[in-house]
Amino acid sequence: MTTTSVPAGSTTTPIGPPPPFDPELxxxxxxxxxxxPRELTLDLIPAMRQPxxxxxxxxxDDLRRGGALELTERLVPGPQGAPDxxxxxxxxxxxxxxxxxxxxxxGGGMIIGDNRTGLPPMLDWAEEFRLVVVSVGYxxxxxxxxxGPVEDCYAGLAWTAAHSGELGIDxxxxxxxxxxxxxxxxxxxxxxxxxxxGPALAGQMLMCPMLDDRNDTPSAVQMAGLGVWDLAANHTGxxxxxxxxxxxxxxxxxxxxxxxxxxxxxxxxxxxVGSAETFRDEDVTYASRIWQAGGxxxxxxxxxxxxxxxxxxxxxxxxxxxxxQLSWLRRLLSD
Amino acid sequence: MKDLVVxxxxxxxxxGAAVRVIAYFDQLxxxxxxxxxxxxxxxxxxxxxxxxxxxxxxVDLRVGSDGRRGAPDGPPxxxxxxxxxxxxxxxxxxxxxxxxxxxVEVLIDASAPPEARRHAARSLGLPESGLARAVALExxxxxxxxxxxxxxxxxxxxGHGPGAAAIAPRAGVGTAVPVLSLPASWNAARTALRxxxxxxxxxxxPRVVYADEMGGLALLAGNVGPATPPIPDxxxxxxxxxxxxxxxxTLYAVATTASLRAAAAALRVHHSTLQDRIVHAERxxxxxxxxxxxxxxxxxxLVLHRLRHHxxxxxx
Numbered sequence: 001m002t003t004t005s006v007p008a009g010s011t012t013t014p015i016g017p018p019p020p021f022d023p024e025l026x027x028x029x030x031x032x033x034x035x036x037p038r039e040l041t042l043d044l045i046p047a048m049r050q051p052x053x054x055x056x057x058x059x060x061d062d063l064r065r066g067g068a069l070e071l072t073e074r075l076v077p078g079p080q081g082a083p084d085x086x087x088x089x090x091x092x093x094x095x096x097x098x099x100x101x102x103x104x105x106x107g108g109g110m111i112i113g114d115n116r117t118g119l120p121p122m123l124d125w126a127e128e129f130r131l132v133v134v135s136v137g138y139x140x141x142x143x144x145x146x147x148g149p150v151e152d153c154y155a156g157l158a159w160t161a162a163h164s165g166e167l168g169i170d171x172x173x174x175x176x177x178x179x180x181x182x183x184x185x186x187x188x189x190x191x192x193x194x195x196x197x198g199p200a201l202a203g204q205m206l207m208c209p210m211l212d213d214r215n216d217t218p219s220a221v222q223m224a225g226l227g228v229w230d231l232a233a234n235h236t237g238x239x240x241x242x243x244x245x246x247x248x249x250x251x252x253x254x255x256x257x258x259x260x261x262x263x264x265x266x267x268x269x270x271x272x273v274g275s276a277e278t279f280r281d282e283d284v285t286y287a288s289r290i291w292q293a294g295g296x297x298x299x300x301x302x303x304x305x306x307x308x309x310x311x312x313x314x315x316x317x318x319x320x321x322x323x324x325q326l327s328w329l330r331r332l333l334s335d
Numbered sequence: 336m337k338d339l340v341v342x343x344x345x346x347x348x349x350x351g352a353a354v355r356v357i358a359y360f361d362q363l364x365x366x367x368x369x370x371x372x373x374x375x376x377x378x379x380x381x382x383x384x385x386x387x388x389x390x391x392x393x394v395d396l397r398v399g400s401d402g403r404r405g406a407p408d409g410p411p412x413x414x415x416x417x418x419x420x421x422x423x424x425x426x427x428x429x430x431x432x433x434x435x436x437x438x439v440e441v442l443i444d445a446s447a448p449p450e451a452r453r454h455a456a457r458s459l460g461l462p463e464s465g466l467a468r469a470v471a472l473e474x475x476x477x478x479x480x481x482x483x484x485x486x487x488x489x490x491x492x493x494g495h496g497p498g499a500a501a502i503a504p505r506a507g508v509g510t511a512v513p514v515l516s517l518p519a520s521w522n523a524a525r526t527a528l529r530x531x532x533x534x535x536x537x538x539x540x541p542r543v544v545y546a547d548e549m550g551g552l553a554l555l556a557g558n559v560g561p562a563t564p565p566i567p568d569x570x571x572x573x574x575x576x577x578x579x580x581x582x583x584x585t586l587y588a589v590a591t592t593a594s595l596r597a598a599a600a601a602l603r604v605h606h607s608t609l610q611d612r613i614v615h616a617e618r619x620x621x622x623x624x625x626x627x628x629x630x631x632x633x634x635x636x637l638v639l640h641r642l643r644h645h646x647x648x649x650x651x
Contacts, residue, residue, distance in 0.1 A: 023367070
């Protein structure tokens with residue numbers, strides 16, 4: 001067994017080799033190969049933001065789902081002194097009664113993506129549960145460091161809750177949801193809503209969330225150089241957001257929710273993550289700390305899953321992971 | 336698995352994608368992934384449902400193109416792409432889509448480049464200097480058989496594989512030509528197919544027609560189809576056919592045999608029964624069918640009737 005010494009701040013248990021990828025996911029990961037950058041550094045960010053013909057941006061027609069959903073885009077006031085925030089609103093066509101809503105915060109390591117990134121599963125839920133999806137476009141790092149991105153997300157959430165009547169949304173049934181960096185931002189806005197007396201959220205759905213700027217857990221070390229969004233990429237993302245402060249003593253929990261000392265009084269959480277990814281340990285720890293604080297959380301760790309493995313939707317593990325998300329939402333929203 | 340991978344890659348014009356597909360399955364096999372995972376990979380990559388059927392082991396697994404498992408709805412269609420999973424084993428992997436253009440389709444396609452046709456001929460083991468026939472099967476199928484100078488033995492029957500049939504399929508057999516001229520043989524075969532019949536009382540006639548033996552009927556076939564207005568003789572034949580179930584088969588026997596004795600034997604009826612039928616038929620048709628001239632007129636009418644009901648099929 002190879003062992004690696006653990007950086008300061010972590011346990012002293014020896015770290016074993018990386019857990020194996022699920023065979024089906026591993027084959028798909030290898031087949032995707034050049035779709036994903038080998039090594040992500042700050043200077044690659046502009047190239048990563050270029051349109052990729054093999055991952056085309058969703059069109060308006062894609063979002064409308066053959067007329068099942070109505071689409072509107074709103075510019076709403078951003079944080080004090082900052083530009084407006086763009087909200088993409090998808091609503092089941094012809095429904096006038098107030099509906100539950102997913103407030104979606106996209107992923108992309110804090111550095112790429114827009115409010116159409118990662119929307120297809122949200123739109124599946126919109127059709128399945130007849131709910132509204134509001135997806136926020138926030139400013140990206142490094143051009144906009146912390147707290148710009150998370151304050152944009154919070155401003156969009158506060159506006160959505162305040163205008164729920166106009167939007168046909170039931171204000172008691174708003175769930176924040178996001179994957180990866182979006183999951184970290186969703187956890188952060190849940191903390192902000194609690195601390196600022198903001199919208200009362202029905203739930204927080206954190207899909208393989210990016211929570212901890214210290215980037216030194218056993219899983220982060222174990223998976224270095226492997227899979228999707230490894231130690232180096234994570235270092236790049238957090239550095240873009242926090243600059244020199246990354247990993248230091250003065251990082252806000254609204255930037256890195258793992259830094260929060262109090263995880264009580266939060267809405268019910270859904271957290272899922274793969275066992276073979278950087279975020280495994282910080283996500284498991286976050287769920288444990290919610291329980292330790294007396295809160296409600298559901299945690300799924302999918303064996304052999306790499307970061308964002310649901311990008312291979314046909315894989316057996318992905319099908320089960322998506323089914324678990326659906327069943328949590330069903331229980332949450334059908335009270 | 337290897338054969339499947341090669342076929343999958345043939346569906347994709349992007350060579351880079353083909354390499355990724357092969358690597359994908361290689362890796363699944365190396366990791367000893369389960370059968371369902373491999374079938375799922377086939378379904379998702381091919382963009383159509385895939386099945387694994389193994390009668391000996393009682394396996395019948397179907398995965399949709401979205402990767403979800405479901406129950407098979409009916410037996411596999413023989414026209415789908417399939418490959419045995421292992422030589423000599425009973426497990427067969429199916430993709431629920433017709434096969435891509437194979438060497439047979441390339442050889443009968445006049446627009447295919449000569450080099451592609453040479454390659455296709457080699458893959459079928461046909462020497463470029465040799466003669467071959469194209470065979471048009473009912474339903475649009477095509478076969479190619481090596482030709483000799485004489486009438487070849489059942490060129491429509493490949494003798495193996497899912498197309499092997501106990502009774503001869505309806506087939507038009509093309510002319511014997513050099514392999515690079517097979518598109519011409521194919522055209523002749525399709526014309527010959529229009530002159531075939533079910534071989535039943537309702538549709539009497541030969542199930543297999545050789546283009547070599549069509550003679551002037553080929554010209555007729557080129558000019559008569561469902562849209563051609565029927566001449567009075569054809570209308571009279573169709574009215575007569577509606578009068579008695581034995582009418583068409585009896586007239587076909589009379590038109591194609593050398594004597595009434597031979598016709599009665601072919602129909603397995605007594606000579607006097609045949610005499611009664613002919614009297615009845617002649618009254619309905621309005622012309623005598625026993626003299627050579629009337630017999631020829633009857634035969635021509637039967638052929639025109641057949642062509643009216645067998646449209647030229649859209650080409651391959």
